[in-house]
Amino acid sequence: MPRPAVYKELAERIRTVLDPYEDSWEIPSVRSLARQYGTSVNTVLRALEVLTEQGQVLRRGAGRRYVRHRPAETAGFCKPYPAVVLVTPITIDLGSHDYLNLLLGGFVSVLVRHVPVTISRLDRNFSVRPIPGGVSVGSSAFRASAVALHSGGPNVLLAELVAGGAVVMTLDTLSGVDGVDCVAVDCEREAEVAVEYLHRLGHCHIGYIAERWYGPPPHWTERVDPDCKRFERALLRAKQRLGLNASDSYHTVCEIDPGLTEGPAQAVAARLWRLDPPPTAVICFNRMIAEQLRAVLRRRGVRCPADVSILTRHFSKGEPGFFTTLASDPGRIGTSAAEHMVSRLTDRHVAPSHLLIRSVLVEGRSTGPAPR
Numbered sequence: 001m002p003r004p005a006v007y008k009e010l011a012e013r014i015r016t017v018l019d020p021y022e023d024s025w026e027i028p029s030v031r032s033l034a035r036q037y038g039t040s041v042n043t044v045l046r047a048l049e050v051l052t053e054q055g056q057v058l059r060r061g062a063g064r065r066y067v068r069h070r071p072a073e074t075a076g077f078c079k080p081y082p083a084v085v086l087v088t089p090i091t092i093d094l095g096s097h098d099y100l101n102l103l104l105g106g107f108v109s110v111l112v113r114h115v116p117v118t119i120s121r122l123d124r125n126f127s128v129r130p131i132p133g134g135v136s137v138g139s140s141a142f143r144a145s146a147v148a149l150h151s152g153g154p155n156v157l158l159a160e161l162v163a164g165g166a167v168v169m170t171l172d173t174l175s176g177v178d179g180v181d182c183v184a185v186d187c188e189r190e191a192e193v194a195v196e197y198l199h200r201l202g203h204c205h206i207g208y209i210a211e212r213w214y215g216p217p218p219h220w221t222e223r224v225d226p227d228c229k230r231f232e233r234a235l236l237r238a239k240q241r242l243g244l245n246a247s248d249s250y251h252t253v254c255e256i257d258p259g260l261t262e263g264p265a266q267a268v269a270a271r272l273w274r275l276d277p278p279p280t281a282v283i284c285f286n287r288m289i290a291e292q293l294r295a296v297l298r299r300r301g302v303r304c305p306a307d308v309s310i311l312t313r314h315f316s317k318g319e320p321g322f323f324t325t326l327a328s329d330p331g332r333i334g335t336s337a338a339e340h341m342v343s344r345l346t347d348r349h350v351a352p353s354h355l356l357i358r359s360v361l362v363e364g365r366s367t368g369p370a371p372r
Helices: 006-018 030-037 041-053 099-111 155-163 187-200 226-241 263-272 287-299 330-346
Strands: 057-059 066-068 084-088 117-121 128-131 134-137 142-144 146-150 167-171 181-185 206-212 251-255 281-284 309-315 324-328 354-357 360-362
Touching: 006 030, 006 041, 030 041, 041 057, 084 099, 084 134, 084 142, 099 117, 099 146, 099 167, 099 309, 099 330, 128 155, 134 146, 146 330, 155 167, 167 330, 181 187, 181 330, 187 226, 187 281, 187 309, 187 324, 187 360, 206 226, 206 287, 226 251, 251 263, 251 287, 263 287, 281 287, 287 309, 330 354
Parallel strands: 084 117, 084 146, 146 167, 167 181, 181 354, 206 251, 206 281, 281 309, 309 324
Antiparallel strands: 057 066, 128 134, 134 142, 324 360
16 A cells, blocks of 8 residues: 555644644644654645644634644544544554454554544553543543553453543453453353364363463463453363363463473473373463474374374464364454444444454364374
8 A cells, every 4th residue: 555645644643642632722833843743844734734624723813823623523423532542562563464463453444444543552651541531541641532452451440441431442352340342252152162072072181271471461360361261261161061070180371481482381291291191182272382282292202183182272364274273363353343343432322242253163183082
């Protein structure tokens, strides 16, 4: 796609800065804006022309003086600040094809057709606070009526934002706070499908390896994804229902190692294979853990799938590979989230809801009948 003209990009940057200004407040001079953004006076003037045509600023009196002007009502929206803040711990790369970038890219690509979107990085300097009818973000005091928090947020904060009248969404995770929209993979159904599938293959001793991240959001307890814990609880319930071995000794946690070493996988493999009997199938919440576990077991002389079946979670990516996978569609999750948020912003009768996206079991070569 061709890059937008410089003055159009500048207009969007100026619009964000002006958002907290009250109507009739005088905005910085043209020369001041030119110095601030390192551009020419003519580029600033063209950017201000764009904002004038959109009704965001007015030219006042002689010379080059402009004041803030906010339309009395934005057509089509039922909230006072028709804008969305996306809060995420990662830097979005729309050219990347990993899970998070596909999900967040799908979310942003739908939203920007309907409403301005700003992306805030979740780090130690991040701040969001409730205001009547929305949220104010960061030192620039950018205002929006909706906020989407990737991987959720502290319950106290979510409750405060909802009480203030904002549309609040946790993206790719569930929240137990009333009034919060949630769009996520149906992890509980995933666990049921995995256990039922392995049960049909004759497996009775099914292990589970959760993931513990090295740099998670601060609200994750024990550095474990809340969805990972939901998956585990549903796994235990499914095993109990089918009369399988439901001992939690077959469940363990593996550190996600940023150096991609196999030390953590070696530790969990040693723990599981000390059990009597050892598991004949292992479900890994993370694809990286599944790959490392397979390599570790191969060196121990444990063959997959002859001696142990491995099942993991991942996202759809063309033809099935070696692993049998619970495959989700991150692009669909992102677009479903955005479409629901637009509905919340444009129709006051649309209620908050939990949208749970189903995964698909894709059989690979890593699973087979339980060894006799």
